Amino acid sequence: MTQQRFHVLDTYRYLAALGVVAYHLETSLQPFLGHPTAIFEKMHLFVDFFFVLSGFVLMHNYGARMHGFADMRRFMRKRLARVYPLHALLTLVFMAMSVLILVLRLKIDRSTTFDLASAPANLLLVHAWGLTGQNGLNYPSWSISAEVFVYLMFPLFLLALVRLGPWATLALAVGFALLMGAWRDFEGMRSWTQATHDFGNLRAVPSFMAGMALHVLLGGRDRFKVSWWLAHGAAAGLVLLMLAKAPSLLIVALIPGVIFLIAAAELHQPASLLAGPIARKLGEASYGTYLLHALALVFMVAAFKRMTTVSVPDIALGSAIVIALATGLAMLSFRYFENPLRIMLGRDPAKQERKVPSLQAAKFP
Numbered sequence: 001m002t003q004q005r006f007h008v009l010d011t012y013r014y015l016a017a018l019g020v021v022a023y024h025l026e027t028s029l030q031p032f033l034g035h036p037t038a039i040f041e042k043m044h045l046f047v048d049f050f051f052v053l054s055g056f057v058l059m060h061n062y063g064a065r066m067h068g069f070a071d072m073r074r075f076m077r078k079r080l081a082r083v084y085p086l087h088a089l090l091t092l093v094f095m096a097m098s099v100l101i102l103v104l105r106l107k108i109d110r111s112t113t114f115d116l117a118s119a120p121a122n123l124l125l126v127h128a129w130g131l132t133g134q135n136g137l138n139y140p141s142w143s144i145s146a147e148v149f150v151y152l153m154f155p156l157f158l159l160a161l162v163r164l165g166p167w168a169t170l171a172l173a174v175g176f177a178l179l180m181g182a183w184r185d186f187e188g189m190r191s192w193t194q195a196t197h198d199f200g201n202l203r204a205v206p207s208f209m210a211g212m213a214l215h216v217l218l219g220g221r222d223r224f225k226v227s228w229w230l231a232h233g234a235a236a237g238l239v240l241l242m243l244a245k246a247p248s249l250l251i252v253a254l255i256p257g258v259i260f261l262i263a264a265a266e267l268h269q270p271a272s273l274l275a276g277p278i279a280r281k282l283g284e285a286s287y288g289t290y291l292l293h294a295l296a297l298v299f300m301v302a303a304f305k306r307m308t309t310v311s312v313p314d315i316a317l318g319s320a321i322v323i324a325l326a327t328g329l330a331m332l333s334f335r336y337f338e339n340p341l342r343i344m345l346g347r348d349p350a351k352q353e354r355k356v357p358s359l360q361a362a363k364f365p
Contacts, residue, residue, distance in 0.1 A: 055211025
Protein backbone atom coordinates (compact mmCIF):
# COMPACT_ATOMS: atom_id res chain seq x y z
CA MET A 1 0.00 0.00 0.00
CA THR A 2 1.32 3.44 -0.89
CA GLN A 3 2.30 5.79 1.93
CA GLN A 4 -0.51 8.17 1.12
CA ARG A 5 -2.31 10.30 3.66
CA PHE A 6 -5.91 9.26 4.27
CA HIS A 7 -7.42 12.75 4.33
CA VAL A 8 -11.05 11.57 4.34
CA LEU A 9 -10.36 9.43 7.40
CA ASP A 10 -8.87 12.54 9.03
CA THR A 11 -12.10 14.39 8.31
CA TYR A 12 -14.10 11.54 9.77
CA ARG A 13 -11.94 11.77 12.87
CA TYR A 14 -13.17 15.35 13.27
CA LEU A 15 -16.78 14.28 12.72
CA ALA A 16 -16.32 11.54 15.32
CA ALA A 17 -14.95 14.16 17.71
CA LEU A 18 -18.14 16.17 17.15
CA GLY A 19 -20.12 13.05 18.09
CA VAL A 20 -18.32 12.88 21.43
CA VAL A 21 -18.85 16.63 21.90
CA ALA A 22 -22.59 16.15 21.30
CA TYR A 23 -22.63 13.41 23.94
CA HIS A 24 -20.89 15.62 26.51
CA LEU A 25 -23.08 18.61 25.64
CA GLU A 26 -26.23 16.60 26.23
CA THR A 27 -24.89 15.15 29.48
CA SER A 28 -23.68 18.48 30.87
CA LEU A 29 -26.73 20.52 29.87
CA GLN A 30 -29.34 18.06 31.20
CA PRO A 31 -30.03 20.17 34.34
CA PHE A 32 -31.21 23.05 32.14
CA LEU A 33 -33.69 20.95 30.15
CA GLY A 34 -37.35 20.68 31.08
CA HIS A 35 -37.18 16.91 30.64
CA PRO A 36 -34.19 14.57 30.30
CA THR A 37 -33.01 13.52 26.85
CA ALA A 38 -30.71 10.76 25.63
CA ILE A 39 -30.58 11.42 21.90
CA PHE A 40 -26.78 11.28 21.76
CA GLU A 41 -26.36 8.67 24.46
CA LYS A 42 -24.45 6.26 22.16
CA MET A 43 -22.18 8.90 20.64
CA HIS A 44 -19.56 8.16 23.28
CA LEU A 45 -18.77 5.06 21.22
CA PHE A 46 -17.02 7.29 18.71
CA VAL A 47 -14.08 6.97 21.10
CA ASP A 48 -13.80 3.38 19.87
CA PHE A 49 -13.76 4.80 16.33
CA PHE A 50 -10.64 6.72 17.40
CA PHE A 51 -8.99 3.55 18.69
CA VAL A 52 -9.64 1.58 15.49
CA LEU A 53 -8.50 4.49 13.33
CA SER A 54 -5.37 4.91 15.45
CA GLY A 55 -4.40 1.27 14.94
CA PHE A 56 -5.01 1.56 11.20
CA VAL A 57 -3.03 4.79 10.76
CA LEU A 58 -0.10 3.75 12.95
CA MET A 59 0.14 0.46 11.11
CA HIS A 60 0.16 2.44 7.87
CA ASN A 61 2.91 4.79 9.05
CA TYR A 62 5.06 2.58 11.26
CA GLY A 63 4.20 -1.07 10.61
CA ALA A 64 7.10 -1.59 8.21
CA ARG A 65 9.55 0.49 10.25
CA MET A 66 9.48 -1.26 13.64
CA HIS A 67 12.57 -3.46 13.81
CA GLY A 68 14.04 -2.90 17.24
CA PHE A 69 14.24 -0.85 20.42
CA ALA A 70 15.62 2.20 18.62
CA ASP A 71 12.61 2.21 16.29
CA MET A 72 10.27 1.83 19.26
CA ARG A 73 11.94 4.72 21.05
CA ARG A 74 11.64 6.88 17.93
CA PHE A 75 7.99 5.87 17.55
CA MET A 76 7.13 6.78 21.15
CA ARG A 77 8.97 10.09 20.89
CA LYS A 78 6.97 11.05 17.81
CA ARG A 79 3.65 9.95 19.29
CA LEU A 80 4.20 11.75 22.58
CA ALA A 81 5.35 14.83 20.68
CA ARG A 82 1.98 14.77 18.95
CA VAL A 83 -0.40 14.10 21.84
CA TYR A 84 1.31 15.31 25.02
CA PRO A 85 1.85 19.10 24.64
CA LEU A 86 -1.82 20.06 24.34
CA HIS A 87 -2.85 17.50 26.95
CA ALA A 88 -0.25 18.86 29.39
CA LEU A 89 -1.29 22.46 28.73
CA LEU A 90 -4.97 21.74 29.34
CA THR A 91 -4.17 19.73 32.46
CA LEU A 92 -2.28 22.73 33.83
CA VAL A 93 -5.20 25.01 32.93
CA PHE A 94 -7.63 22.77 34.82
CA MET A 95 -5.22 22.61 37.73
CA ALA A 96 -5.07 26.43 37.85
CA MET A 97 -8.87 26.58 37.75
CA SER A 98 -9.04 24.02 40.56
CA VAL A 99 -6.75 26.16 42.72
CA LEU A 100 -8.92 29.24 42.06
CA ILE A 101 -12.04 27.30 43.04
CA LEU A 102 -10.40 26.28 46.30
CA VAL A 103 -9.07 29.76 47.05
CA LEU A 104 -12.33 31.51 46.22
CA ARG A 105 -14.41 28.72 47.82
CA LEU A 106 -16.67 28.45 44.81
CA LYS A 107 -19.48 25.93 44.80
CA ILE A 108 -19.44 23.62 41.79
CA ASP A 109 -21.55 20.62 40.82
CA ARG A 110 -18.91 18.47 39.13
CA SER A 111 -16.20 18.55 41.78
CA THR A 112 -14.38 15.60 40.21
CA THR A 113 -13.67 17.77 37.15
CA PHE A 114 -11.52 20.00 39.35
CA ASP A 115 -10.01 17.43 41.70
CA LEU A 116 -6.31 18.20 42.10
CA ALA A 117 -5.73 14.67 43.38
CA SER A 118 -6.09 13.56 39.74
CA ALA A 119 -3.23 15.79 38.58
CA PRO A 120 -0.28 13.36 38.95
CA ALA A 121 -2.02 10.56 37.04
CA ASN A 122 -3.22 12.99 34.38
CA LEU A 123 0.21 14.50 33.85
CA LEU A 124 1.76 11.03 33.61
CA LEU A 125 -1.02 9.95 31.21
CA VAL A 126 -1.91 6.86 33.25
CA HIS A 127 -5.37 7.97 34.42
CA ALA A 128 -7.12 5.35 32.24
CA TRP A 129 -5.05 2.47 33.61
CA GLY A 130 -7.25 1.65 36.60
CA LEU A 131 -5.09 3.71 38.96
CA THR A 132 -7.65 6.42 39.77
CA GLY A 133 -11.28 6.48 40.81
CA GLN A 134 -12.40 9.15 38.35
CA ASN A 135 -11.51 10.83 35.07
CA GLY A 136 -10.79 14.16 36.73
CA LEU A 137 -9.54 17.46 35.32
CA ASN A 138 -9.87 17.45 31.50
CA TYR A 139 -12.09 14.37 31.48
CA PRO A 140 -11.99 13.54 27.71
CA SER A 141 -8.24 12.99 28.02
CA TRP A 142 -8.74 9.52 29.51
CA SER A 143 -8.76 8.20 25.93
CA ILE A 144 -5.35 9.81 25.31
CA SER A 145 -4.07 7.85 28.30
CA ALA A 146 -5.56 4.71 26.74
CA GLU A 147 -3.88 5.59 23.43
CA VAL A 148 -0.49 5.84 25.13
CA PHE A 149 -1.01 2.37 26.57
CA VAL A 150 -1.64 0.82 23.15
CA TYR A 151 1.32 2.80 21.75
CA LEU A 152 3.51 0.98 24.27
CA MET A 153 1.93 -2.32 23.27
CA PHE A 154 2.26 -1.63 19.54
CA PRO A 155 5.40 -3.81 19.00
CA LEU A 156 3.73 -6.74 20.76
CA PHE A 157 0.57 -6.37 18.67
CA LEU A 158 2.71 -6.08 15.54
CA LEU A 159 4.53 -9.29 16.41
CA ALA A 160 1.20 -11.08 16.88
CA LEU A 161 -0.03 -9.70 13.57
CA VAL A 162 3.08 -10.90 11.72
CA ARG A 163 2.97 -14.34 13.32
CA LEU A 164 -0.78 -14.94 13.20
CA GLY A 165 -1.94 -12.96 10.19
CA PRO A 166 -4.79 -10.42 10.02
CA TRP A 167 -7.76 -12.77 10.37
CA ALA A 168 -6.35 -14.55 13.40
CA THR A 169 -5.45 -11.17 14.89
CA LEU A 170 -9.04 -10.03 14.45
CA ALA A 171 -10.17 -13.22 16.18
CA LEU A 172 -7.69 -12.52 18.97
CA ALA A 173 -9.11 -9.00 19.34
CA VAL A 174 -12.64 -10.39 19.60
CA GLY A 175 -11.48 -12.97 22.13
CA PHE A 176 -9.81 -10.28 24.22
CA ALA A 177 -13.00 -8.20 24.18
CA LEU A 178 -15.09 -11.18 25.28
CA LEU A 179 -12.64 -12.05 28.03
CA MET A 180 -12.53 -8.45 29.23
CA GLY A 181 -16.34 -8.31 29.25
CA ALA A 182 -16.55 -11.51 31.30
CA TRP A 183 -13.97 -10.22 33.78
CA ARG A 184 -15.76 -6.91 34.22
CA ASP A 185 -19.08 -8.68 34.73
CA PHE A 186 -17.50 -10.93 37.36
CA GLU A 187 -16.07 -7.89 39.17
CA GLY A 188 -19.40 -6.04 39.02
CA MET A 189 -17.99 -3.31 36.79
CA ARG A 190 -19.86 -1.50 34.03
CA SER A 191 -19.66 -2.70 30.43
CA TRP A 192 -16.23 -2.46 28.79
CA THR A 193 -17.74 -0.15 26.15
CA GLN A 194 -18.27 2.37 28.97
CA ALA A 195 -14.85 2.03 30.57
CA THR A 196 -12.85 5.25 31.04
CA HIS A 197 -10.73 5.64 34.18
CA ASP A 198 -11.69 2.07 35.14
CA PHE A 199 -9.28 0.33 32.75
CA GLY A 200 -10.17 2.30 29.65
CA ASN A 201 -6.68 1.36 28.46
CA LEU A 202 -7.88 -2.24 28.05
CA ARG A 203 -10.98 -1.01 26.24
CA ALA A 204 -8.67 0.39 23.55
CA VAL A 205 -6.83 -2.88 22.96
CA PRO A 206 -9.28 -4.88 20.77
CA SER A 207 -10.23 -1.85 18.67
CA PHE A 208 -6.60 -0.85 18.14
CA MET A 209 -5.64 -4.41 17.14
CA ALA A 210 -8.60 -4.55 14.76
CA GLY A 211 -7.41 -1.33 13.11
CA MET A 212 -3.94 -2.79 12.59
CA ALA A 213 -5.36 -5.98 11.06
CA LEU A 214 -7.65 -3.97 8.77
CA HIS A 215 -4.65 -2.18 7.28
CA VAL A 216 -3.04 -5.50 6.37
CA LEU A 217 -6.29 -6.77 4.85
CA LEU A 218 -6.69 -3.60 2.83
CA GLY A 219 -3.09 -3.78 1.61
CA GLY A 220 -3.77 -7.23 0.25
CA ARG A 221 -6.86 -6.06 -1.62
CA ASP A 222 -5.46 -3.61 -4.16
CA ARG A 223 -8.34 -4.41 -6.50
CA PHE A 224 -10.97 -4.11 -3.80
CA LYS A 225 -13.23 -1.39 -5.22
CA VAL A 226 -15.52 0.57 -2.93
CA SER A 227 -17.64 3.50 -4.09
CA TRP A 228 -17.90 6.68 -2.07
CA TRP A 229 -21.66 6.08 -1.91
CA LEU A 230 -21.09 2.82 -0.08
CA ALA A 231 -18.40 4.25 2.22
CA HIS A 232 -20.34 7.36 3.21
CA GLY A 233 -23.54 5.36 3.41
CA ALA A 234 -21.93 2.95 5.87
CA ALA A 235 -20.76 5.88 8.00
CA ALA A 236 -24.25 7.42 7.94
CA GLY A 237 -25.73 4.05 8.86
CA LEU A 238 -23.42 3.85 11.87
CA VAL A 239 -24.66 7.24 13.09
CA LEU A 240 -28.27 6.16 12.60
CA LEU A 241 -27.64 3.05 14.69
CA MET A 242 -26.27 5.26 17.45
CA LEU A 243 -29.29 7.55 17.29
CA ALA A 244 -31.54 4.48 17.35
CA LYS A 245 -29.68 3.29 20.47
CA ALA A 246 -28.65 -0.02 18.99
CA PRO A 247 -26.66 -2.36 21.27
CA SER A 248 -23.23 -0.93 22.02
CA LEU A 249 -21.42 -4.15 21.13
CA LEU A 250 -23.05 -4.16 17.71
CA ILE A 251 -21.99 -0.57 17.04
CA VAL A 252 -18.41 -1.20 18.17
CA ALA A 253 -18.27 -4.37 16.05
CA LEU A 254 -19.34 -2.43 12.95
CA ILE A 255 -16.85 0.43 13.38
CA PRO A 256 -13.86 -1.46 11.86
CA GLY A 257 -15.90 -2.31 8.78
CA VAL A 258 -16.90 1.32 8.28
CA ILE A 259 -13.29 2.46 8.53
CA PHE A 260 -12.24 -0.28 6.09
CA LEU A 261 -14.79 0.90 3.51
CA ILE A 262 -13.78 4.55 3.83
CA ALA A 263 -10.09 3.69 3.51
CA ALA A 264 -10.72 1.42 0.53
CA ALA A 265 -12.71 4.13 -1.25
CA GLU A 266 -10.03 6.71 -0.57
CA LEU A 267 -7.35 4.36 -1.85
CA HIS A 268 -8.98 3.65 -5.21
CA GLN A 269 -11.58 6.34 -5.94
CA PRO A 270 -11.21 9.98 -7.06
CA ALA A 271 -10.87 12.54 -4.29
CA SER A 272 -13.94 13.13 -2.14
CA LEU A 273 -15.22 16.53 -1.02
CA LEU A 274 -14.21 15.43 2.46
CA ALA A 275 -10.58 15.65 1.33
CA GLY A 276 -10.81 19.31 0.29
CA PRO A 277 -8.84 22.17 1.87
CA ILE A 278 -11.47 23.08 4.47
CA ALA A 279 -12.04 19.43 5.37
CA ARG A 280 -8.29 18.96 5.81
CA LYS A 281 -8.17 21.87 8.23
CA LEU A 282 -10.98 20.29 10.22
CA GLY A 283 -9.13 16.98 10.20
CA GLU A 284 -6.06 18.69 11.60
CA ALA A 285 -8.24 20.23 14.31
CA SER A 286 -9.88 16.95 15.36
CA TYR A 287 -7.53 16.22 18.26
CA GLY A 288 -7.70 19.76 19.58
CA THR A 289 -11.49 19.89 19.24
CA TYR A 290 -11.77 16.69 21.24
CA LEU A 291 -9.54 17.94 24.06
CA LEU A 292 -10.62 21.59 24.14
CA HIS A 293 -14.39 21.18 24.13
CA ALA A 294 -14.57 20.27 27.82
CA LEU A 295 -12.95 23.57 28.74
CA ALA A 296 -15.37 25.53 26.54
CA LEU A 297 -18.25 23.55 28.03
CA VAL A 298 -17.23 24.49 31.58
CA PHE A 299 -17.65 28.18 30.78
CA MET A 300 -20.91 27.62 28.89
CA VAL A 301 -22.42 25.79 31.88
CA ALA A 302 -21.24 28.57 34.18
CA ALA A 303 -22.90 31.14 31.91
CA PHE A 304 -26.19 29.21 31.91
CA LYS A 305 -26.17 29.06 35.71
CA ARG A 306 -26.17 32.84 35.85
CA MET A 307 -29.30 33.03 33.69
CA THR A 308 -32.74 33.06 35.33
CA THR A 309 -34.22 30.85 32.62
CA VAL A 310 -32.60 28.73 29.93
CA SER A 311 -34.67 27.86 26.87
CA VAL A 312 -34.10 25.17 24.26
CA PRO A 313 -32.94 27.83 21.73
CA ASP A 314 -30.45 29.04 24.36
CA ILE A 315 -29.09 25.52 24.70
CA ALA A 316 -28.89 25.09 20.93
CA LEU A 317 -27.04 28.39 20.56
CA GLY A 318 -24.74 27.58 23.48
CA SER A 319 -23.94 24.18 21.98
CA ALA A 320 -23.11 25.78 18.63
CA ILE A 321 -20.84 28.26 20.40
CA VAL A 322 -19.01 25.46 22.23
CA ILE A 323 -18.44 23.57 18.97
CA ALA A 324 -17.33 26.68 17.07
CA LEU A 325 -15.07 27.83 19.91
CA ALA A 326 -13.47 24.42 20.38
CA THR A 327 -12.92 24.02 16.64
CA GLY A 328 -11.52 27.53 16.18
CA LEU A 329 -9.15 27.21 19.12
CA ALA A 330 -8.12 23.77 17.87
CA MET A 331 -7.19 25.16 14.46
CA LEU A 332 -5.06 27.86 16.08
CA SER A 333 -3.57 25.35 18.48
CA PHE A 334 -2.56 23.00 15.69
CA ARG A 335 -0.94 25.72 13.62
CA TYR A 336 0.87 27.67 16.31
CA PHE A 337 1.34 25.20 19.18
CA GLU A 338 0.81 21.50 18.48
CA ASN A 339 2.42 21.17 15.06
CA PRO A 340 5.52 23.29 15.83
CA LEU A 341 6.11 21.31 19.02
CA ARG A 342 5.45 18.03 17.23
CA ILE A 343 8.13 18.86 14.69
CA MET A 344 10.60 20.11 17.29
CA LEU A 345 10.11 17.33 19.88
CA GLY A 346 9.70 14.56 17.30
CA ARG A 347 13.05 15.13 15.59
CA ASP A 348 15.51 12.27 15.64
CA PRO A 349 18.56 13.56 17.57
CA ALA A 350 20.87 11.15 15.74
CA LYS A 351 19.75 12.50 12.36
CA GLN A 352 20.11 16.06 13.56
CA GLU A 353 23.67 15.37 14.66
CA ARG A 354 24.54 13.92 11.26
CA LYS A 355 23.21 17.00 9.53
CA VAL A 356 25.38 19.42 11.53
CA PRO A 357 29.01 19.44 10.31
CA SER A 358 31.73 19.45 12.92
CA LEU A 359 34.00 22.47 13.27
CA GLN A 360 36.97 20.34 12.26
CA ALA A 361 35.30 19.37 8.98
CA ALA A 362 34.09 22.86 8.16
CA LYS A 363 36.08 24.93 5.71
CA PHE A 364 36.32 28.58 6.48
CA PRO A 365 37.46 31.22 4.00
